[in-house]
Amino acid sequence: MMRSLFQAIEQFLGSSLDVVATVVYWSAIVLLVHRIFSPLFRLRMEMLSARLKMQESVVMECPYCHRETVVHDAQCAFCRKSLELPFTMRAWHFIRLRRHPLWWRRTCWIWDSLGLTAFVMLTIAGFIALHAWTPAGPLQKLFIGLALACWVAISWLVARVLDLGGSGPIARLRDSVFAFAVAGVLAVCLLFAAESQPVEEIVMWRIPVGEGGIARIKEQALALPQGMIGFEYLQVDHELLGYHHVIPLAFLGSERLELKHAGIEKWFLDNLWKRGQGYSERGLSVRSRVEQFIVTPNQSYEVVERDKQVFFRPAPAQ
Numbered sequence: 519m520m521r522s523l524f525q526a527i528e529q530f531l532g533s534s535l536d537v538v539a540t541v542v543y544w545s546a547i548v549l550l551v552h553r554i555f556s557p558l559f560r561l562r563m564e565m566l567s568a569r570l571k572m573q574e575s576v577v578m579e580c581p582y583c584h585r586e587t588v589v590h591d592a593q594c595a596f597c598r599k600s601l602e603l604p605f606t607m608r609a610w611h612f613i614r615l616r617r618h619p620l621w622w623r624r625t626c627w628i629w630d631s632l633g634l635t636a637f638v639m640l641t642i643a644g645f646i647a648l649h650a651w652t653p654a655g656p657l658q659k660l661f662i663g664l665a666l667a668c669w670v671a672i673s674w675l676v677a678r679v680l681d682l683g684g685s686g687p688i689a690r691l692r693d694s695v696f697a698f699a700v701a702g703v704l705a706v707c708l709l710f711a712a713e714s715q716p717v718e719e720i721v722m723w724r725i726p727v728g729e730g731g732i733a734r735i736k737e738q739a740l741a742l743p744q745g746m747i748g749f750e751y752l753q754v755d756h757e758l759l760g761y762h763h764v765i766p767l768a769f770l771g772s773e774r775l776e777l778k779h780a781g782i783e784k785w786f787l788d789n790l791w792k793r794g795q796g797y798s799e800r801g802l803s804v805r806s807r808v809e810q811f812i813v814t815p816n817q818s819y820e821v822v823e824r825d826k827q828v829f830f831r832p833a834p835a836q
Contacts, residue, residue: 524657524714539660543653546666550641553670557634557677561627568623626682633680637673644669648708654715661711668704672697719824722766723749724833726818733771733813741772748810749821750774751828752790755803762826765790770808 531538580587580594580601587595592603645651650666653659675697679690727733731742740747748770754763765787768776779787790804811830813819818833 523710527660528657535660536656539653539656539663542667543659543663546663546670549670550666553673554634554638554641557630561630564623565627568620629680629682633677641669648711657714658711661707661714665704665707665711668700668707671700672704675700719822721820721822722764722828723821724818725769725821727813727815729815731813731815733769735769735775736777738775740769740775742813743772744812745814746810746812747771747819747830748808749828749830750806750808752787753803753805753807753826753828754790755805755826756801757803758801761802764823764828767806770810 528535576589577586578589578601579585580597580599582599583594583597585594585596589601589603592601593599594601648662648665650662653662675693678685678693679697723735725733725735725747727742727747731745733740733742733747750767750770752765752767754765755761765779765783766777768774807828809821809828809830811819813830819830820833822829822831
């Protein structure tokens with residue numbers, strides 16, 4: 519189902535997929551950098567303001583002398599005439615610009631610093647787990663970019679919820695609901711990013727086929743009747759442990775050309791032949807398989823393993 523979704527996205531975006539993925543990815547990186555350095559800058563400015571004993575005040579134009587003055591004791595600082603401000607206005611600015619004691623501001627700074635440190639550590643851990651700095655293909659880059667954008671949004675919402683000097687309980691509840699919703703989108707993006715990684719393939723053999731349909735296998739000639747070559751191998755799987763291994767046995771043509779094994783692989787192969795039944799009872803599946811392919815002279819072919827499947831294909835020109 520996911521593969522069908524990925525193919526639909528690739529077909530819809532077409533050649534612009536790489537451009538869209540790059541824009542989304544680097545836009546999310548820029549947002550992430552801003553999310554980290556903006557609180558740092560704010561904390562530094564607040565600490566410097568406290569050291570210099572600076573504080574915010576209300577500035578307005580005096581209706582009598584028409585000069586900008588700091589509103590203090592409801593009088594103009596220049597002409598000393600009374601400034602008639604509504605009670606609600608004075609109360610509003612008193613609440614907004616109230617000066618907190620130094621111990622409370624230091625507590626807020628420590629709290630914000632701990633939150634920022636936790637955010638940076640979780641971000642680094644996520645980058646390492648996802649290998650986000652090297653996306654495998656434009657589709658994975660797109661989903662990683664969306665996941666980073668969701669992560670930045672969650673951090674902003676959680677910061678508003680946990681802010682010691684923040685808004686009221688209704689606003690915190692609203693931000694919590696939004697954070698949980700974005701967390702669901704983040705989980706989906708992470709799942710898609712993990713599933714959209716291109717399937718790795720292993721080129722097991724490169725087989726040149728010469729004139730007369732003669733294949734060269736490790737400097738040995740193998741005649742191919744009717745232009746057909748076969749590849750015999752053992753496929754060893756353990757579903758519970760996620761183990762998968764392919765052991766080449768022989769190439770088939772006019773004769774059976776056995777492949778030599780040495781070291782650990784030879785020991786492993788011998789044990790499979792001797793104790794195969796016992797391994798099968800423990801969940802280790804051992805299958806003997808043969809893949810066949812029709813070849814043409816003066817062409818090279820590859821034996822490839824991809825997504826637990828072994829197959830032949832024409833080799834790319836070198």
